[in-house]
Amino acid sequence: MKAMIFAAGQGVRLKPLTDNIPKALVKAGNKTLLEHAVNKLKSAGATDIIINVHYLAHQIKNFIKYNNNFGINITISHEKDMLLETGGGLVYASHFFGKDEDFIIHNVDVLSDIDLNAMWDFHKKSGALATLAVMARKTNRYFLFDDTLRLKGWQNTITNEIIKAENHKGTLTPLAFSGIHVVNSRIFEHIEETGVFSMTKVYTRLCNDHIIKAYRHDDTQWFDIGKIESLRAAEAYFRL
Template sequence: MRAMIFAAGLGTRLKPITDTKPKALVEVKNTPLLEIAINKLKNSGFDEIIVNVHHFADMIIEFLKSKNNFGIRIEISDERDLLLDTGGGLKKASWFFDDDKPFLVYNVDILSDIDLQKMYSFHQLLNSIVTLAVRNRSTQRYLLVDDDNLICGWQNTKTGEVKKARETTSSLHQLAYSGIQIVDPRILSLMPEEKVFSIINFYLSIASKEKITAFKHDETYWLDLGKVESLEKAEKLLIN
C-alpha cells in the first residue's frame, strides 16, 4: 500500500532545534521523527512511501540513503524551490498515486498507536473520498462533525471564526484533526489550479458535494511532536 509523509515543514515551533536540522530529523530517544513515522507505516502494511522535503532537504535525502530507504520504496517530492503547504504538497506528489487505490497521508510530527489498518477499512466501508482521523482533545481549531461522522465545518475557538461546509440536521461535535488521513485518488482531479493551498480548506470547499468522514480514535494515544514540550512527553511515553 502507498502513503505520503508530510515532512517539508519549517519546524518553527521546535526552534532552536530546527535551526540546524529539519523537523523530520528531530529525535525522540535518539530516533528521528521520520524514522518513527516510516516504521509505523511499514508495520501497518504501507511499503511504498513518498516524502516531501523543503527545509534542510539534503539532510533528509542523505538520511534515507544511509538507511537504505528502510528496505522499502521511498520517493522524494522536492519542494526546495517553493513550500507548497499541505494541499499543494499532495498535489505535487499526485504522480505517485497511480494505482487507483486509497492511500495514507501522515504528518511526520505525530506519535500515535492509532490502528491504521482499522482506519483504512473504515474508509473503504463508507466509500468516502477522504477520511480524517480525529479525537477529543483540547485545541483552538476544531473540525465540526455530525452524528453520521461527516465533516460539516471548521471552527477556531480563539478567533470565533466558523467555516460551514455541509448542511446537517444533527448536532455537531468539536473534534480535533490528528494529522492522519486516508485519501481516495479521485480527489486529485478535484484539486484547484493554485500551487500553494491548505488541504483542510480544500476539503471544506468540497464537503457539500463529496463524502468526507471522520474516524474517531479516542482509545489510542496521540502526541503532536511539533512542540518542544511534547518531545519530553514522548520520551516518557516510549520508555513506558
C-alpha cells in the same frame, strides 16, 4: 499500499533543535521522527512512500540514502522553491498515486499508537473520498461532524471563523484533527486550489458534495511533536 509523509516543515516551534537540522530528523528517543513515521506506515503494510521535503532537504535525502531507504520504496518530492503546505504539497506529489487508489497521509511530527489498519478498513468500508483521524481534545481549530461522522464544517475558536456545509442538519460535533488521513486519489479531480494551500481548505469546500468521514481514536495516545515539551512527553509515554 502507498503512503505520503509530510516532512517539509522547518519546525520553528522546536528551535533550537531545528536550527541546523530539519524537523523530520529531530530524534524522539534513539530514532528520528522520520524513522518513527516510516516504521509506523511499514507496520500497517505500506510498501511505497513518498516524502515531501523543503527545509534542509539534502539532509533528509542523505539520511534516507544512508539507511538504504529503510528497506522499502521511497520517493522524494522536493518543494525547491517554496513550502507548498499540505494541499499544495499533496498536489505536487500527485503523480505518485494511481487512479482510484487509496493511500495514507501521515505528518512527520505525529507520534501515536493509533491502529492504522483499523482506520484503513474503516475508510474502505465507508466508501469515503477521505477519512480523517480525529479526537475530542482541546485545540484552536476543529473539524465539525454530524451524527454519522460525516464532515460538515470547520471552525477557528480564536478568530470565531466558522465554515459549514450548506446541507448540514442538526448539531455538529467539533473534533480535533490528528494529522493522519486516508485519501482516495479521486480527490485530485476535485482540487481546484493551486499554489500554496492547506488540505483543510479542500476538505471544507468538498464536504457538501462528497463524503469525508471522521475516524475517532479517542482511546489512543497521540502527540503533536510541535514543541520540545510534547517531544519529551512522547518519549516518556512510549519509553523511547
